[in-house]
Amino acid sequence: MTYLVKQKIRGRTYAYEAENYWDPEKKQSRQKRRYLGVWDEATGHIIPKTAERDVKTTKSLGPAYLLDSVSSEIQLRKKLSESFGEDGDIILAMAMSKLLHQTSLKNLNTVLDDSFLPEMYSLKESFSSQWLSNFLERLATKEKSMNSFYNSLIAGEDETLIFDITSLSSASRNIDWLEWGYNRDGLDLPQVNLGLVLSLHRHLPLYFKLFPGSISDVVTLKNLVAEVKALGISKSLFILDRGFYSENNIKEMNDANIDFIIPLPFSVNVGKGLISETNREIESPANAKRFGGDIFYVLESEIQIGSVDAYGYVLFNKKREGLETNSFYNRLIDIECAIDGKEFRNPIDQFKRTAGNFERYFEYTLEGKKIHLSRRVNAISQAVNRFGKTILLSSSRRNWDEVLSLYRERDEVEKKFDDLKNELEVMPLRVQKVETLQGLLFIFFISLILRAILLRRAREAKLLDKSSIEEILMELSKLRAVKVGGKWRLTEVSKKQRMILEKMEISVPVEANMVIKKGGV
Template structure:
């Protein structure tokens, strides 16, 4: 123990305090009052400790405001491996959350952390948090009623949310942008309106716009929109809100229209957007005079100026074979007309992109393909959002929930990036890692903190991932 801790304890004993015991967890010192009692079943004396409070070098004893817990409920073993992994995933958000949300930042941090592995309802949040070793030495109030209030406070604090978004605005020059929706029948959420969705459900919905960096796939912003709003104007407002400049936005085919392209140019936003397969722009003559290889596939390419923008045409040799095979089979089975067959052959294997940036075709193609990985994260995000929708009774709670889920997604992707860099994506998902690392515990043996053995497989995984989570 440090000298100041021993001096404090000695002084308390001089004052007549008996049975005081100090336990060190990570870098924190916690005070307990220990006594013994006779255990009738075991027929021997046993130790009982009651938590009093935390010891501070300047303030002295900071007494606990919480209900005293009997020794039978004092936890002496914690999940360390997954706690360390989850903390690694969102630890760089900590300073942003401290500034943005002040007194409630610990609750925001804790709730986002425990939901990285999947949805945890508010009524089980405290149980999930107590199992984890307190690496960050924070003491959030995880009571369900308190967390409900936190969600509302976060939801109405758009300034705080924007502080986080601005802090995540990386040097990556490319952002992937997309819109999706969650459905709700809550009449108190007036953002919920009937609108377009891929499932063609005629149920009130809330749209959310998500920005992700193209290179590391990390989410940088989420914005909530009324269910009926689904045009590119919302994109321009979102960009203005966080001040994104000098970025190229990679959009989904669903955003393509002449009106959208006009709006993007008017707001001086750089973009790359694929045209729809029935677009008349495919009739433009573009010479496929260049080529490159993408994942061992031959890609022929060319570009052409058109109406102040640039058309980029690509022909994927493997995709062309697959689409031609399908077209011939459908034609032979009389499933498509000759007209559809001929038009399909003209576009087989072709991808047409529109952009207002002049780059080498290969660079534009690589930007477009970065959407593939990011789109998988949208599915993860929606699964978290959908899980809680029945318990959201007003706009403020909805906004707070969407922001907390955004933070959890950030942590999930952070772990996913570690797996990807280690070339282990075919073997593990972030949830797989969290479950594996859960096997490493920290135990309190009479005030001495001891690690359980790190299984060989987990040790090898930690080394490959270059995480350095376990003390040597």
Template sequence: MFIRQCHRIKNGRRHAYWALVESYRSASGPRQRVVAWLGKLDEAGRLGVHQAAEVLAGSDEVAPGVTADQSQPLSRQMRFEFDDDASAVTPRWVEVNAAGVRVENLRQFGGPWMALHLIRTLQLDTFLSNAIPEGRELVGWDVSSLILIIARLLEPASELFTAEQWYPKTALRDLLGVSEERVNDNRLYRTLDQLLPHKDALETHLKNRLGHLFDLEYDLLMYDVTSTYFEGQAERNPLAQRGYSRDNRSDCKQVCIGLVVSRCGMPLGYKVFAGNTADVTTVEHIVETMEARYGKSDRIWVMDRGMVSEDNIEFLREGGRRYIVGTPKSMLKKFEHELLKEDWTSIRDGLEVKVVPWPGSDDPDESEDCNTSPETFILCRSRDRSKKEEAITQRFEKKIEESLIRMTARCDKQKRDPMKVEREIGRLLGKNTRAAKLFDVKVTKTDDGAARIEWSKIEATRDWATLSSGCYLLRTNVSDWSDEELWKAYIQLTEAEAAFRIHKSDLSIRPIWHQKEDRVLAHIFVCFLAYVLWKTLGQLCSKAGLGDEPRRVLAELSEIRSMDVVLPTRTGPEIRTRCVSKPSDHQQILLEKLSLKLPSKIFQKQM
């Protein structure tokens, strides 16, 4: 480190100032950076700063918050900036004009600082630095990738918004050493292209790292599919197709995303499919992909009824795989006599389960048609789910009944075309499918060619709807678990559903504005990496006794700011130092629970 004289023209006069500068090595060659602006210094002041720099340059201490394996050539200077020990350097006192004290460059610090801590915990920065080859770029693609991931976690938006509006408001320029001038939307777009080829290797790295950090078990794998839609035509993207939209945007093209998570919701990997892909057709591909990457290892696959087909069941059986799957609602009809019995096992208040044999299992011919290998069926009955389903059915039933009464009265008063009336009834039942089977509706033609509506309620169907309300059926070939354990394993599918909700709400994976296929895949990949950070923070919070919901913790720590404190002195020069705001009592408790310590000052480095 050394001090350098700088000059500035102010009011037509040339003023001299001093700066503390450090030389360092980078991938692009030797560089210099300003450590601190010292203002005007007399000879004694320059000598004192020079001596302090020499002493600290010879120290081998590692900066607070930086482990030995993370320490870099910057660590000595970070020690110089972050050290709060007043005895480290002999203080020099000056008189400050209290009326002129001000704060400048207020920036978001807590959120970016927390995100970088999660990245270093996962060794994501090290992986990207080693995986992405260096080029002639001034800012490495690995660092640009971190900017994209952090932005997606903290304030998801377009690359243009991230570069022009969000990044300048954060302390990432100090934490990463990348100035605002070097971050633009074009660089971020090109970063997507550089990041995507490392998807498979990065998923494997994160799975191993997460398993090591949190002692995770991957014996139970939940698989589910969702969709996300496009804004725009996406004509050059073969994956962009119209299909069943979970977002109620059938007017837009979409892609489907299949996600595999562990029993605690930690993501293992995902696959993007064309928007018109049926869920059942994705099972073989995703299972074989995960097994090729992580091995079979006696895993149990858990899927909902949308993934179930006899072909998929046969595929799982042939590979010796174990599974717990939901079944179509229609299969529940075969267990009507079991629903009437009272031999249920209560798991908790309002929830009952029982293991049942396949109906007709005593008949060899019927058993041979349905069960080619040992299977267990678990009937589940939920009181809360029953109340919800009954309320929904009653609402649709009332709507159909009221509409039929009006339509019947209209046909009695007017001579209406029977074909037109039939189409109206078809639309009515199509909009209220939950209760359509409860009605028997006929349209007949009178002698004068007018339409006549005859309708009635089907009591047998109504009775079955009441009996089966809140009930569902599970199917498994796991023979060494109790009915309660099987139900609890299946209910873990809510972790995959929660992952999709977070992707769509907190991480804004939808809508997709990119049009090119690779950019779309890279956008989804960045959202996946941001979700890994989200779940990592959730695990850290859980271990610290803060629950497993990181949303409030991240929001609270994001309120911490960095700023430049400017102190005008009596002799004229201004003392400028970049500090971090003191955390509130609540924030301090969170930091202590997470075993984190904020720096009091920021070491400034620039690229």
């Protein structure tokens, strides 16, 4: 028969399960003991032992805790849950997993095996490949939920918006929207086009839309204007790349009372006219201005694009002119050195391959299989005449430096596309259905939102001076949760981990169980 034995050692009372037995060799009664744990005098209960063999599992908690903390800045979990119900936490966890490990979502199970995300959001799903495909297809059908989520991001505020479009390529034969078109990455594959809208002031992705691959940039703008208004943005400033320029697009935006800034291509008659008109006077000392430590020569003029009155800003920077001139003539001379006076089996083909888009700057004559080049002086002069110059078109009169500053900020959208294609590993697309693709891109879209907030917070904390986002996440991955005796416990928070969290104004976790999100938001 067993019984309880308590033994006090150095001020603590320990509990043992004891059992008497007869030892035939020593011919006496002896006692077996099994350690149970510490006896709590206050409650009269045993605190169970915590031996190494009781450890069930260990998981990385730090990165998940960081992403959850920064997402609360815009109440991302609440917005997703209100729009998608129980699927909201799954969407958020999947998006976070893309930032924890830059790998395909098909490896989601492996990523979540070592992450505290399933415990944090009480996820019970299998995350198998079949489950994942079904979930993404189902997600794509929730158009009403997606619009609700976009509306919650925008929240009726007036926004300065940046919009751009990129190509996502695939060799899949089952996605109807994969079509041949202008491929911005130079890939010889059919594509779908992805449009992305960002808030300039909040540096936050607000909306994305998928288009068939053959649709050009200018065609997408009309629908975008209507959709942005439907999402509750009553006043907006579109900052667009030159690919969106057309008289029709300018009219569409003007008719919809949408403010815009867009580069004016040199190739259109209005652009040629402005360059020609301003060439002689632009370098006047009276036109010299300073922007970000650089000197710009600036001329402003009222111009008409079709029936629309607008404002043009011709900006000339000598430093940029010098760099562009140097690069241009180096390329020109390299082509001459490689081709001029030399014999080739197919001299014309060789010339075209070598010169590429510089072919327009040369005349050539043939002497047998030998090719001789001469420069087209007028064409070269016309090109050089534009170096260092930019024409920015604005729908309303603004200070020139405000126009330039706003346009330079549109680089933000290029960085987001870079994140999407490279760091989040979207390219090339491996899905087989357009519905799966739409669901997948929505997950990536949430990842972009998280990354945008994380980057801004890390930048404001001056952490990016010495570390990348990936290095910050790697350092925090060492902060782990260990399951001991049925309870999650935190490993010790290191000095560097504490510094990262404190600089980003995030409270240092004290207990793993407190990180677990309860039902509801």
